[in-house]
Amino acid sequence: MRSAVRLLLPLAATGLCVGLVAAPASAATATTAAETWKWGPTASSDYKGWASGSVRSSSSGLRIAGDLYDAGGARTCSWVTIKWLTDHGRYRTATFRNCSQSTPRAFRVNAGYMLLAKARVCRGTATRVTGRCSRWERVWTQGG
Template identity: 45%
Template sequence: MFLEFFMRTGLRVLLGLTAAAALTVGGSTAASADAAATGWKWGPIHSTDGHATAKGKVVVTQSALQIRGSLSDTRGKGCSWVLLRWQSSGNGKWSSAGYWNCTPGTGTFRKNVAHPLQIKAKVCRGNSSRPTGRCTSWKTVYTQGG
């Protein structure tokens, strides 16, 4: 009798979990998937003059890690820059990328990085070609295993 009760109860729980999983998969959106992504938040990091701000998240994707973020510019003159550096766990070499926003408001960026040991970011002011100053020091936004 106990076994029969246990099996009926277990079956109801299993059916409930299956239905919940089906609703989650069927009703998921890109926004909810983005919000639920496993990751590590970083920032905000401000330029030394306070007119540029970057913040974001390092998330796990199927093939690598992805640096996601937003870059805000509070002035109409000049541009905000975020510079990213990451060290490969395979060969120890550093790679880099830069993103800019030249309009007041907030823009977004994404960068896939394969198996980094660490990721660093700095925020600067500049023009549409390059950062020109008002940079922070490099801030570590991700470290493997920590």
Template identity: 40%
Template structure:
């Protein structure tokens, strides 16, 4: 009877260890998936107020900073589509900005390294090849640190 109990106890312990190992592996897989999804945040689409310019993209964690990646579409041959980015530095609180334009019908892409910002905002406008001139959206927050 004692031998049978020892064998049964040994099998129960082996089954428990196997179950714990598979649970740990499942938790590790879930954590890896969560980390992968937390390494980029989608934003957009944002349309100009006249509907002829559209921007969308994602904020991606790179090795040294965050990077805004996106596409800017122009549906009209006359004028240009603009996306203007603003970001607030987490180091000194100052705002910086950059603008990208597309003056041909179709879609173009852009990338901008923004360091470690507290927040990033974007707006989409119509304009000419040197600056946005109108039909702008209000500023849309596309990333906020911590949430």
């Protein structure tokens, strides 16, 4: 009986040590913080509309968020278009409008797993873009 205990005791101690070493590593991966990248400001060609924001990582991919500002006159609006390339090789777009000169409009796009994202700010009416667009500016790119 004593010989069996002498044989099993070192194995039990080794198993205990392995368990103690592995526990902190798994706990560290469970508390990984989300990363955030800032972008903007991106302005329309007449500088009366602009947008800025951030890209944030989450458990379901990436989220593009920001604020769209309008400094134009009456009956004009600012538009922002977000275009991103999915990990399946397809482009997706989302467009948002702000016709209020007093408050910015917050927008958010759940882009999922993407390879790159671009933004463009344009001027227009309450129903459509009429021109005065900025060039496409990079918001986020995989790998830097």
